[in-house]
Amino acid sequence: xxxxxxxxxTPSSFEEASExxxxxxxxxxxxxxxxxxxxxxxGRPSGPLGIELCTEQLDQIVEHNExxxxxxxxxxxxxxxxxxxxxxxxxMVALDPPLGDGDGATIGGVVATGDTGPxxxxxxxxxxxxxxxxxxxxxGTIARAGGKVIKNVAGYDLAKLFSxxxxxxxxxxxVVMRLHPRPSETMTVVGASNxxxxxxxxxxxxxxxxxxxxxxDLWWAEGQGxxxxxxxxxAPEAAAKEVAKLMEAAGLETRLVADxxxxxxxxxxxxxSPDGAVVRVSGLATELASVVRSAAEVGxxxxxxxxxxxxxxxxAEGDSSEVVSGIEELRRRLHPFPCVVLxxxxxxxxxxxxxxxxxxxxxMRRVKARFDPHGVCNPGIFVGGx
Amino acid sequence: MIDAGLIExxxxxSGHEHVxxxxxxxxxxxxxxxxxxxxxxxxxxxxxxxEEVREIVRACHDAKVPWVARGAGxxxxxxxIPVEDGVxxxxxxxxxxxxxxxxxxxxxxxxxxxxxxxxxAVGPTHFYPPDPSSQVVSTIGGNVAENAGGLHCxxxxxxxxxxxxxxxxxxxxxxxxxxxxELDHPGFDLVGVFxxxxxxxxxxxxxxxRVIPQAEAHKTxxxxxxSIERAGQxxxxxxxAGIVPSAIEIMDKLTIRATESxxxxxxxxxxxxxxxxxxxxxxxxxxARLGDVMAIYERxxxxxxxxxxxxxxxxxxxxxxxxxxxxxxxxxxYYYVQDSVIPRTRLAEVLEQVDxxxxxxxxxxxxxxxxxxxxxxxxxxxxxxxxxxxxRAEELAGRIVVAxxxxxxxxxxxxxxxxxxxxxxxxxxxEQDLSAFQRLRCAFDPDQLANPGKVMPAPRLCGEVPGxxxxxxxxxxxxxxxx
Numbered sequence: 001x002x003x004x005x006x007x008x009x010t011p012s013s014f015e016e017a018s019e020x021x022x023x024x025x026x027x028x029x030x031x032x033x034x035x036x037x038x039x040x041x042x043g044r045p046s047g048p049l050g051i052e053l054c055t056e057q058l059d060q061i062v063e064h065n066e067x068x069x070x071x072x073x074x075x076x077x078x079x080x081x082x083x084x085x086x087x088x089x090x091x092m093v094a095l096d097p098p099l100g101d102g103d104g105a106t107i108g109g110v111v112a113t114g115d116t117g118p119x120x121x122x123x124x125x126x127x128x129x130x131x132x133x134x135x136x137x138x139x140g141t142i143a144r145a146g147g148k149v150i151k152n153v154a155g156y157d158l159a160k161l162f163s164x165x166x167x168x169x170x171x172x173x174x175v176v177m178r179l180h181p182r183p184s185e186t187m188t189v190v191g192a193s194n195x196x197x198x199x200x201x202x203x204x205x206x207x208x209x210x211x212x213x214x215x216x217d218l219w220w221a222e223g224q225g226x227x228x229x230x231x232x233x234x235a236p237e238a239a240a241k242e243v244a245k246l247m248e249a250a251g252l253e254t255r256l257v258a259d260x261x262x263x264x265x266x267x268x269x270x271x272x273s274p275d276g277a278v279v280r281v282s283g284l285a286t287e288l289a290s291v292v293r294s295a296a297e298v299g300x301x302x303x304x305x306x307x308x309x310x311x312x313x314x315x316a317e318g319d320s321s322e323v324v325s326g327i328e329e330l331r332r333r334l335h336p337f338p339c340v341v342l343x344x345x346x347x348x349x350x351x352x353x354x355x356x357x358x359x360x361x362x363x364m365r366r367v368k369a370r371f372d373p374h375g376v377c378n379p380g381i382f383v384g385g386x
Numbered sequence: 387m388i389d390a391g392l393i394e395x396x397x398x399x400s401g402h403e404h405v406x407x408x409x410x411x412x413x414x415x416x417x418x419x420x421x422x423x424x425x426x427x428x429x430x431x432x433x434x435x436x437e438e439v440r441e442i443v444r445a446c447h448d449a450k451v452p453w454v455a456r457g458a459g460x461x462x463x464x465x466x467i468p469v470e471d472g473v474x475x476x477x478x479x480x481x482x483x484x485x486x487x488x489x490x491x492x493x494x495x496x497x498x499x500x501x502x503x504x505x506x507a508v509g510p511t512h513f514y515p516p517d518p519s520s521q522v523v524s525t526i527g528g529n530v531a532e533n534a535g536g537l538h539c540x541x542x543x544x545x546x547x548x549x550x551x552x553x554x555x556x557x558x559x560x561x562x563x564x565x566x567x568e569l570d571h572p573g574f575d576l577v578g579v580f581x582x583x584x585x586x587x588x589x590x591x592x593x594x595x596r597v598i599p600q601a602e603a604h605k606t607x608x609x610x611x612x613s614i615e616r617a618g619q620x621x622x623x624x625x626x627a628g629i630v631p632s633a634i635e636i637m638d639k640l641t642i643r644a645t646e647s648x649x650x651x652x653x654x655x656x657x658x659x660x661x662x663x664x665x666x667x668x669x670x671x672x673x674a675r676l677g678d679v680m681a682i683y684e685r686x687x688x689x690x691x692x693x694x695x696x697x698x699x700x701x702x703x704x705x706x707x708x709x710x711x712x713x714x715x716x717x718x719x720y721y722y723v724q725d726s727v728i729p730r731t732r733l734a735e736v737l738e739q740v741d742x743x744x745x746x747x748x749x750x751x752x753x754x755x756x757x758x759x760x761x762x763x764x765x766x767x768x769x770x771x772x773x774x775x776x777x778r779a780e781e782l783a784g785r786i787v788v789a790x791x792x793x794x795x796x797x798x799x800x801x802x803x804x805x806x807x808x809x810x811x812x813x814x815x816x817e818q819d820l821s822a823f824q825r826l827r828c829a830f831d832p833d834q835l836a837n838p839g840k841v842m843p844a845p846r847l848c849g850e851v852p853g854x855x856x857x858x859x860x861x862x863x864x865x866x867x868x869x
Binding site: 029065067068069071088114124125127135137141142143144147148149150151152153154156158160161163164165169174180181182183184199203207208209210212213232233235237238239242247279282283284285286307308309310337338340355356357358359360361363364366367369370371382383384386 | 394488489490491508511512532533535539540543544546547562563564565567568570571572573575576578579581582583599600601602622625626628629630642667668669670671673674675676694727729730731756759760761794795796798799800801802803807811814815816818819820821822823825826827828829830841846
């Protein structure tokens with residue numbers, strides 16, 4: 001006999017969301033927060049859940065302030081729908097994480113998980129682009145922090161606190177995001193090599209060059225790799241050609257791609273694996289080649305932000321024990337770099353700590369205790385069992 | 387009065403010569419860049435190491451005495467004003483650059499390294515983008531506390547976008563490491579939370595910063611206009627054309643007069659406003675955009691333009707802008723700087739309101755601002771020697787801030803709330819918002835010993851989580867009430 005699943009709640013206003021949270025807390029029912037449901041399995045497995053609180057009815061673009069390059073959004077708005085609307089004004093929110101099943105990822109979910117894509121190189125993470133936030137805390141408090149302007153230091157930066165907090169401090173119901181102009185033209189240089197060292201050298205040369213790519217990525221699988229540098233603006237070709245020379249000097253074979261949309265879509269998709277295991281490594285740019293070699297040793301493919309030292313390693317599919325030992329081997333080789341397991345089969349998730357340890361856990365627990373004293377919001381899924 | 391036992395303990399920690407108790411010595415530290423607030427500390431201590439900072443904070447915790455950390459004291463919101471009968475922790479001896487890791491674009495520093503020293507340490511190939519006008523003096527520790535901005539934020543962002551790691555001392559003396567050289571450490575983004583917390587969550591003893599490569603080319607283009615409104619429209623057109631300049635600054639006629647009398651940078655004195663747009667990027671990109679910017683200047687009726695021919699001329703153009711606050715002394719014996727922000731598109735109407743308020747109060751208001759960010763710095767000129775003028779100048783400045791908030795803006799873009807604007811917090815935030823802020827404060831500093839009396843509009847207590855209720859010492863003394 002199966003136990004009944006959590007009760008679904010779909011508030012259509014901040015006040016309704018507040019009432020749902022308040023009553024859940026009063027009844028000591030755990031709340032799982034759900035946006036597009038594309039990253040629902042990330043984090044540790046949660047305990048029994050009373051309520052699944054879905055943001056699907058909070059999906060409005062409240063304001064698009066074209067001249068100010070800002071947008072006020074409800075959290076359940078799908079990122080793809082937002083980008084489509086902004087594109088009409090030749091603008092974008094400079095976030096391009098993989099969008100998951102049915103392009104379902106919402107702006108609130110992307111902020112809550114801190115997920116990023118290739119544009120991170122130039123524009124940063126959700127924490128760097130969020131200007132303001134509205135949250136509902138477990139006692140029903142509706143609190144706002146930040147503002148609607150691109151520069152503001154009034155009050156504590158709760159927008160950053162909630163970015164990447166995986167819903168463990170409360171429900172994000174609204175965000176204000178900074179927008180950027182969509183580049184009028186783009187061009188990508190792709191440099192290929194089968195030597196991790198050469199790829200690392202080329203990526204470093206580009207990262208330190210004065211040409212300022214918008215994206216700088218690495219790709220490695222089955223003994224072959226690429227460095228990809230994308231340029232955007234009024235005249236991307238000149239910089240792309242200069243950067244091609246830098247890559248050639250490092251021994252890479254280069255080509256220029258003008259129609260580069262599909263190439264970058266593929267790069268983004270490589271950060272997810274529906275059936276395999278993805279480990280995000282927070283490394284350093286200088287260690288890129290050694291991270292590639294470690295990936296090769298355990299039979300993983302790798303997509304990375306070459307200038308930032310971040311990499312997503314996808315392990316080959318296998319039985320649970322093979323995957324677990326592959327992850328443990330990676331963590332051993334890459335120590336002390338944080339290695340966070342994102343996508344992974346449920347059996348594996350129950351065997352190892354996907355977060356792999358963290359700093360300042362006792363301080364984080366104190367933050368959790370102040371914002372969610374009864375431990376109602378997404379209980380247990382975060383670092384240290386927060 | 388500070389307890390003699392605490393002073394003795396501070397002397398043991400940092401040495402007699404680094405503990406100041408003499409009234410004349412303490413006067414040095416009675417105020418920061420906001421000169422009209424003054425309050426000498428009970429005692430000032432100048433630690434020589436991070437370990438000493440930890441021990442000092444622990445000693446304050448044991449004695450339940452509040453403390454304030456201070457860097458160079460250039461802050462403009464009174465954030466480093468000491469607490470009477472409290473300890474002032476002066477960090478100026480912690481000024482070592484600990485590591486320059488250019489390969490990974492990181493620099494690790496102690497808190498009192500100056501902002502300008504970072505760019506110098508990694509130049510000319512790289513630079514550290516946040517560049518407050520006080521950068522020659524102001525320290526990274528203070529920049530972190532205030533989330534300092536500067537002239538190049540429009541494209542490059544603020545201090546918070548460049549701090550990747552911190553070592554902090556919490557107010558119970560615990561040392562905590564947050565982040566590092568790597569990005570995306572698992573857990574809450576407590577680095578992001580600490581930056582801009584104005585010294586109320588603890589004190590940073592080690593800071594890891596990201597630096598970035600210098601662009602291939604810069605183009606600095608000044609346009610002169612009859613009015614601020616025309617200059618403002620040119621800004622809107624530049625941004626609307628999809629151009630992302632690294633800096634967009636406007637100075638009005640009064641500001642130009644003040645700054646020219648000091649820097650002689652060659653700005654004409656008869657124009658209504660000067661607009662400085664700086665482009666950076668590849669040579670080809672800058673060339674392509676230069677024409678676009680010039681065309682926009684023309685379309686908005688520019689009365690003249692100036693393009694920096696070399697690095698020296700570029701530096702001169704910026705010297706004039708960065709000297710704007712300091713040069714105001716040429717116009718007025720006293721001035722009061724505001725730091726409010728508006729959505730850029732509301733510039734013209736808000737400036738009209740500022741003009742009306744200036745006439746109503748009979749004070750000159752000079753305008754200099756980060757036009758790209760909508761961050762205004764109205765400078766209210768007054769003479770404090772005349773009775774009542776300071777109060778009226780503050781009132782005028784406060785009304786300007788309220789007008790900005792009503793236009794959808796903020797009470798502060800980069801100077802911080804501190805003492806100066808805490809009474810304006812309720813213009814922007816509701817009681818529920820403030821209660822959420824308080825939760826964060828209490829998680830870090832339940833006794834509220836770190837820089838008390840700043841940021842939040844009224845004192846409030848933390849309460850216990852979890853556990854039985856006990857009266858706070860301040861509550862027992864009848865100094866504060868529980869909310």
